[in-house]
Each structure stands twice: as C-alpha cells, then as structure tokens.
Amino acid sequence: MVRPGGRSARVQASVHTAVRELESEVGRDALTVPLVAQRAGVTPSTIYRRWGDLNELLSDVAVERLRPETTPREHGDLPSDLAAWAEQFLDEMASPTGRAYIRDALLGDPDGGNAGRCSAYAAEQIDVIVGRAKDRGEDTPDVETLIDGVVAPLMYRILFRPDGLDADYARDLVTGVLERGAAANG
Amino acid sequence: MVRPGGRSARVQASVHTAVRELESEVGRDALTVPLVAQRAGVTPSTIYRRWGDLNELLSDVAVERLRPETTPREHGDLPSDLAAWAEQFLDEMASPTGRAYIRDALLGDPDGGNAGRCSAYAAEQIDVIVGRAKDRGEDTPDVETLIDGVVAPLMYRILFRPDGLDADYARDLVTGVLERGAAANG
Known part of the structure; x- marks a missing residue:
C-alpha cells in the first residue's frame, strides 16, 4: 500500500524530471503531453487531470527551476x-x-x-x-x-x-x- | 491588379478583425488557426506562413490593442x-x-x-x-x-x-x- 500523497509526489517528480530531460533532448517546442507521459511512465490523462494542459505543466516546472x-x-x-x-x-x-x-x-x-x-x-x-x-x-x-x-x-x-x-x-x-x-x- | 503591399495590408486587417470578433464570440481559448482563417476569408496556410502559429498572431493582435x-x-x-x-x-x-x-x-x-x-x-x-x-x-x-x-x-x-x-x-x-x-x- 502506498499513501495517495506519496503516489502524488512521485507522479509529480517523475513528470517534472521527464519534462527537464525532454527539454534538453528534443527542445521545448517539441514537447507534447503524450511524449512527457510516456517518458514519465504515466498516462496522458494523468497529466491532463493534474495540470490541465502542457502550458500549466511547463509553468510549474519553470517555477521549480526559478526557485533559488x-x-x-x-x-x-x-x-x-x-x-x-x-x-x-x-x-x-x-x-x-x-x-x-x-x-x-x-x-x-x-x-x-x-x-x-x-x-x-x-x-x-x-x-x-x-x-x-x-x-x-x-x-x-x-x-x-x-x-x-x-x-x-x-x-x-x-x-x-x-x-x-x-x-x-x-x-x-x-x-x-x-x-x-x-x-x-x- | 492589387499591389502586394495592399493585399498584405488587407490580409492583416481582416485576420486581426477576425481574431477580435472571435475572441468576443467564442472566447480566446477556443481560437484556432482554421477558425480564424475561415472568418477572415483566407487559407490557414496564409496565416501559418505569415505569423508562424496562433500564439504569434495573438501577440501581434495584442500589441495592436495595447497601442495608446x-x-x-x-x-x-x-x-x-x-x-x-x-x-x-x-x-x-x-x-x-x-x-x-x-x-x-x-x-x-x-x-x-x-x-x-x-x-x-x-x-x-x-x-x-x-x-x-x-x-x-x-x-x-x-x-x-x-x-x-x-x-x-x-x-x-x-x-x-x-x-x-x-x-x-x-x-x-x-x-x-x-x-x-x-x-x-x-
């Protein structure tokens, strides 16, 4: 049994990591939700449900990177x-x-x-x-x-x-x- | 015969007008290049060729609206x-x-x-x-x-x-x- 909070934090970490890896591999403009989902090992609907769309996901990742x-x-x-x-x-x-x-x-x-x-x-x-x-x-x-x-x-x-x-x-x-x-x- | 500058200016005016009309009718988030093209009476490829993508078109329209x-x-x-x-x-x-x-x-x-x-x-x-x-x-x-x-x-x-x-x-x-x-x- 994994606590929901634990799963949620793991999903966030793996999706953020997938975005950062793909940004450096294929470039930001080539990112798509299905591509990120595949790399992170989640379904695209998990991303849509949690972040709404690609722009909101990229905004969250950006703020993490801007944190001192x-x-x-x-x-x-x-x-x-x-x-x-x-x-x-x-x-x-x-x-x-x-x-x-x-x-x-x-x-x-x-x-x-x-x-x-x-x-x-x-x-x-x-x-x-x-x-x-x-x-x-x-x-x-x-x-x-x-x-x-x-x-x-x-x-x-x-x-x-x-x-x-x-x-x-x-x-x-x-x-x-x-x-x-x-x-x-x- | 219409001069290229004249045609270009007319295309820009009709596309900008189409964006503004559709923004108030269907909302900004429902805009797509094909929808704007149809309203403006141009082909989608005219818009892609001139503006690159929807975001660049919306940026141009926004700057026009921000002009004092x-x-x-x-x-x-x-x-x-x-x-x-x-x-x-x-x-x-x-x-x-x-x-x-x-x-x-x-x-x-x-x-x-x-x-x-x-x-x-x-x-x-x-x-x-x-x-x-x-x-x-x-x-x-x-x-x-x-x-x-x-x-x-x-x-x-x-x-x-x-x-x-x-x-x-x-x-x-x-x-x-x-x-x-x-x-x-x-």
Whole structure:
C-alpha cells in the first residue's frame, strides 16, 4: 500500500524530471503531453487531470527551476550584499534559460499563482539580506521598496526593454535606492 | 491588379478583425488557426506562413490593442500629468483585458519585438509628458528614470505581485520619483 500523497509526489517528480530531460533532448517546442507521459511512465490523462494542459505543466516546472537553491551570499554590509544579489539575479533571469523559464511561468498560469511564487522567491531573498543588515545595526529600506527599486526594473527590462541591461545598471539601481533611503533618514 | 503591399495590408486587417470578433464570440481559448482563417476569408496556410502559429498572431493582435489611441491629457504641470497618466496606465493594463493582452503579447514573441513595442508605447507617452513640462520650464527626470520609477513597478506588480496595486500606489510612485529628482537638483 502506498499513501495517495506519496503516489502524488512521485507522479509529480517523475513528470517534472521527464519534462527537464525532454527539454534538453528534443527542445521545448517539441514537447507534447503524450511524449512527457510516456517518458514519465504515466498516462496522458494523468497529466491532463493534474495540470490541465502542457502550458500549466511547463509553468510549474519553470517555477521549480526559478526557485533559488541557496541563501544570498554575505559580504559584510547591505550595499555589497544587495549589489551582489542583484547582479546574480540579473545574470540568472536574463540568461536565455532564465528568460525561457520566466516566459513559461507566466504563460501557463491562469490564476497568477506561479508568477506570485516567482516574486515571493525574490522577496524572501531580499528579506534575508535586509534581516542580516538589521542585525548588524544598519539602516535598511523595507522589502517592498527594494522590490520596486531593484527587482521591478530588472524584471521589466528583461521582459520588455533589454537594451543596456548589464551588471552596472543592476548596481546603479541598488546604489540609487540606498542613497534615497539614506537621504530620507537624514 | 492589387499591389502586394495592399493585399498584405488587407490580409492583416481582416485576420486581426477576425481574431477580435472571435475572441468576443467564442472566447480566446477556443481560437484556432482554421477558425480564424475561415472568418477572415483566407487559407490557414496564409496565416501559418505569415505569423508562424496562433500564439504569434495573438501577440501581434495584442500589441495592436495595447497601442495608446490618444496622447496623454494635459493638466498643467508635470506632477499632475504624470499622476493622471500613471493611473490610467494602471487601469488599462491591470484590467482583465489588459492582463490578457500583456500575456498574449509576451507569449507569441520569440524575438522580443512585440514586448519592445509595448515598452516603446509607454516611453513615447512619457516623452510627450516630459516634453510639455520642459516647454513650460519645469525640471524633469529623464524618460528612462521614469520608466524605472513608475512603469517598471506597475508592470512588475501587474504580472507578478498584484496585492495592494491601486491608484494611490501609482500616484505614490510618481510623487517619489519627482521628489528624488527635486532633491537631486536642489
């Protein structure tokens, strides 16, 4: 006897793995539900029942890939921690793979839940960085201010306006939002 | 004899019209290339040849619908002009229709050209507002600063983080970016 939760988790893991393998073997555009089902050892109707369609499945897989695997590295002060994080975030999200995952995450996401998860990942990472700065006694902007001042311009430009998007630009966003915070505090 | 440019423009107009009509009659999810072709009076292969697939066609139609139909209204000073524009931009883009068009525009857009057009529309509108302010002798931030400070947070939150997104938030973004500009100049 296998518990339903256990079977469900195994189906999810094998279907996600099948998608990732097939993406690298045949390319994303050649994926079909029957192909994924065959590789995962499930029936196509299992996939349709659980994910609705291929786009929703690819959105779930993309969000899994966009989940940060480590906590942000610590460099000793807020400006350095944020600048390093912003540069790495830009690197990952603006890469061809990153862009493809962001697009997939948005695409098969009728209720916006997966897009919300992407944003929550960034907010959680920033929250860790801000928490460390507070522990060191540094003044910090709040997380939503940093989302607006750093994450939003990076993601907007990755999706809509990629010209001139580089590490300097990411660092300048961080410098700008921190200078404004310092000016506001006196 | 009809010139190729003339025929091409007519095909585009009739296919776009067919998409818009069918979207309101049967819903976006029921659209297929053969259905659109039949309504537009062209063959499916005409559509495949010109647009690649249904997603690319829907992306083109979406960008057409996202094109602003009027220049921004004039209220007499930069803060009022920008606040009114930002509120209207949020209204339009955050509506269910606006969100669907943004999603469609991003989806069938392998080279990013349509996403770039969406961003160019916003930049052009802001450029008009900034130009008027300069003509009146007002200090103004540059267009890219306003994209980062107003458009990017609005679009990021529409797509990824919609909680608390309202007219007050849009106005606060405008106030913030103008205050920072004033502080930098004084």
